[in-house]
Amino acid sequence: MSNETLHVALGDRSYPIHIGAGLLARAELFAPHVRSRRVAIVTNAAVASRYERRLRQTLESAGAKSFSIAMPDGEAHKDWKSLDAIFARLLEEGADRKTVIVALGGGVVGDVAGFAAATYQRGVPFLQVPTTLLAQVDSSVGGKTAINHALGKNMVGAFHQPLAVVADTDTLATLPERELAAGLAEVVKYGFIADAAFLDWIEAHAAQLVARDASALSYAIRRSCEIKAAVVAEDERESGVRAILNFGHTFGHAIEAAMGYGEWLHGEAVGAGMVLAARLSAAQGRIANSDALRVERVVAALGLPVAAPAIGVEDWLTHMGRDKKNEEGRVTLILLDALGKAAIVRDTPAAAIRKIVSAS
CATH class of the missing domain: 1.20.1090.10 (Dehydroquinate synthase-like - alpha domain)
Structure with a gap:
């Protein structure tokens, strides 16, 4: 399995974008960011049924212990309710500032999980693992995180750059x-x-x-x-x-x-x-x-x-x-x-x- 790696040059906030097939199984791509840490995987049911188990096995091989946080699927759930549910689960699990949030899913998951990472305990690290084409080419890169408001899209959010983006192109095979x-x-x-x-x-x-x-x-x-x-x-x-x-x-x-x-x-x-x-x-x-x-x-x-x-x-x-x-x-x-x-x-x-x- 091979991959290409690009870099977003932002000084001490610089990070790699890994692109290729089979990357969800590549523990070495995750290890530098999660080794000896707890990881919260934020995803939705549709994505979890296909990819969560594989990712958890890879994170374990990379030296991390993980737990999952499921959110509803769809743009309609890119809201305060979903964000608050993530906060509640993080608190229930005793997540601290060294806990790494991993966004496994499309743009909605990435935006909400990223905003949770930007604001939980005033900021924790996170990884983007985009599983849709839109997320792989756009929303996972650049550090924009947000939720929607009834009066406007992406009106509540923050800039918070990920540690890395891991874009496994194999996930596109199941995309509607x-x-x-x-x-x-x-x-x-x-x-x-x-x-x-x-x-x-x-x-x-x-x-x-x-x-x-x-x-x-x-x-x-x-x-x-x-x-x-x-x-x-x-x-x-x-x-x-x-x-x-x-x-x-x-x-x-x-x-x-x-x-x-x-x-x-x-x-x-x-x-x-x-x-x-x-x-x-x-x-x-x-x-x-x-x-x-x-x-x-x-x-x-x-x-x-x-x-x-x-x-x-x-x-x-x-x-x-x-x-x-x-x-x-x-x-x-x-x-x-x-x-x-x-x-x-x-x-x-x-x-x-x-x-x-x-x-x-």
């Missing part, structure tokens, strides 16, 4: 088709915002990616993580360039909040959101209409929705007005100056947003 497509939304995002050549590659290999070709997925994961690691290293706390990683997300988060968390998967909402952001970019003369159409074509080829759900225009504006990138009530959007080049656009006129969402 919708979840796979949702992850591909984050993959193609990197092409749209930062790497036109990667976008060309994704477009040429869309069928292989949808068919779960192992070689294509491995390359897509590695290149996505390379781009994200570079952006995070430059701007850890999203005070500048890191905001470009939110291309399509302001529209997408509005869809998730308006429809009720879990109705649309995050990646599905981002897919439709990227199409809207590309259309707005074209409407402002930043890119050609043909480029906006290409964005829509590639998103569709990856099995993602390109049409947003029916949301009232004022509801769009309300939800988009709560986005974390906004400043002093002004809507900030990530648009495109070219395919492969994103722009942070502040104070986007409400009239321009109204026009785009009205036509969606």
Whole structure:
């Protein structure tokens, strides 16, 4: 079994991203972080039934003693109730500041477990073991942890970098088709915002990616993580360039909040959101209409929705007005100056947003 290792360069908070098949059985990847420690595995029932036993055996081989904390599955449970249940279990088990939390699952598990790690006893170490494509290429990397609020997505959280990310690509074999497509939304995002050549590659290999070709997925994961690691290293706390990683997300988060968390998967909402952001970019003369159409074509080829759900225009504006990138009530959007080049656009006129969402 082989793996590739990338690094997120953040000084004393730097960490490796291990990518490859069979990594859940690789005790040497976990041992430096868990040896002689207690480990709390945060997961959900669906993931636990497939991978928890294997991970616990590996952690034991790495010199750790572990216990499990199960949380409900789905975006609807990325909330205070799930977070409090994790705290309660940690306290019942007598977890201390040396206890390592391991997030075994997709983006919801990673975000909630990471936020628990950031706040339990003012911060404990944690590992990301992502089991979905979206988590492997995006949410497990970069240290963003959060829960949702009824009025906005990811509004309560903290920056807390993991000790390491261990992405076992074998876990993608059991991923439902919708979840796979949702992850591909984050993959193609990197092409749209930062790497036109990667976008060309994704477009040429869309069928292989949808068919779960192992070689294509491995390359897509590695290149996505390379781009994200570079952006995070430059701007850890999203005070500048890191905001470009939110291309399509302001529209997408509005869809998730308006429809009720879990109705649309995050990646599905981002897919439709990227199409809207590309259309707005074209409407402002930043890119050609043909480029906006290409964005829509590639998103569709990856099995993602390109049409947003029916949301009232004022509801769009309300939800988009709560986005974390906004400043002093002004809507900030990530648009495109070219395919492969994103722009942070502040104070986007409400009239321009109204026009785009009205036509969606």
